[in-house]
Amino acid sequence: MGKRPVDQWNDAMKYGAVAAPSVRVRRGATGLMLSRKLTKEGVRILGVPFGQQSQFPKKLWEAGVDLEIRLDPTDMREVTALHEGKIYYLENQRPDLAHHSVRTLMAAIEKMRATKPQDKKFYEFVLAKHADWFDGKIQSGIEAHGLPSTELKEETLEWFENSHCVHLQIEKNPDEMISADMDALLSGEPGRGIYTPKMIEEERLSRVEKDASESMEEAAEACAATAPADDISGPSGAGSDRVAQQSVDTGTNKKSKGKTKASGKTFSGAPKGKGSFK
Structure with missing residues (x-):
């Protein structure tokens, strides 16, 4: 009406209570005036996309026309776009940011x-x-x-x-x-x-595999540490003496091979503890 909003408001109030104008009416009257080029993503303000291409005739976003924009600096939920007398209301496409100024x-x-x-x-x-x-x-x-x-x-x-x-x-x-x-x-x-x-799932699987590998190593070390000493035959261990005694008892003078189990491994070789683990 060619008046400041507050003056128009006061004039209207002379004839009784007047309902507050809607958000869109206030934005159209007092919003910040901008110019934005229309693309397939609508328009962007501060990197935030507003609107969708389906709201406009195809010839407009294909041509990349400039739109006149009205923006309320305190409300980013929506902006108003004008082109050749037509009004378009463009919604913020990033909802988390819509309530910010x-x-x-x-x-x-x-x-x-x-x-x-x-x-x-x-x-x-x-x-x-x-x-x-x-x-x-x-x-x-x-x-x-x-x-x-x-x-x-x-x-x-x-x-x-x-x-x-x-x-x-x-x-x-x-x-x-x-x-x-x-x-x-x-x-x-x-x-x-x-x-x-995808990255989170890959990391989870790699941790599972790593934990499983570490558990197997710990179990093997624990098994070796708790095995009976006389079952582990070495160069001077009890197992080699036992093998040697068995060879003497059989009356043989040959170098015999004795075998005894130790923690799932097999000892083989000549008596007197000269064998090796296999």
């Missing part, structure tokens, strides 16, 4: 890119957890100092995207549990990162 998400991205500058890809739950931490800090600041400013200019957002969001990919969450070093990952310390289900 633009400034919270900017702070999280800047921190994560600073701690892990080599990374271009983040899973949404990693970024959301980091953004939640900033949300907590903001809430503490609000309680101590009052409401923060939510003012944001298009130039500021454009600078930030060019500085921190070029080629940034925010992937959907994998269907597995996260790695144990999440705190290290978020703080930028060395860590194994986020494992895929």
Whole structure:
């Protein structure tokens, strides 16, 4: 109506109570104005995809037209797109990030890119957890100092995207549990990162095989340590003397071969303990 929202509100209130405008109406009237190119993935703001190609005529996303965008800096659940008089409502395709404000998400991205500058890809739950931490800090600041400013200019957002969001990919969450070093990952310390289900299963199997191998070695050592001493025939062991005595008792002067069992092994060779284990 050519008036400031607050003036229009006050004028309308002269004739009785007026229901608050809907989120979409407020976003259309006061939202941050941006320009975004339409692709098969919809549009991207801070690396976050909004909308789907099925919402638009094929000729639009094939041509890669520029859309006029309305963004509420305090609400990332949805943006409004306008093209040739038509209005499209584009939903945030990364639900974990939808409830965050633009400034919270900017702070999280800047921190994560600073701690892990080599990374271009983040899973949404990693970024959301980091953004939640900033949300907590903001809430503490609000309680101590009052409401923060939510003012944001298009130039500021454009600078930030060019500085921190070029080629940034925010992937959907994998269907597995996260790695144990999440705190290290978020703080930028060395860590194994986020494992895929396949990698987790391979690691589990390798640990099972390693544990089984170690158990077999321990069992063999325990068996050898508990075997009776007179059953283990060596150069001067009791077993060799027994073999020699048996040879004398038979009246033979030949070098005979005596055999005795010791812990599942066989001793063979000449008497007087000159044999070897086989």
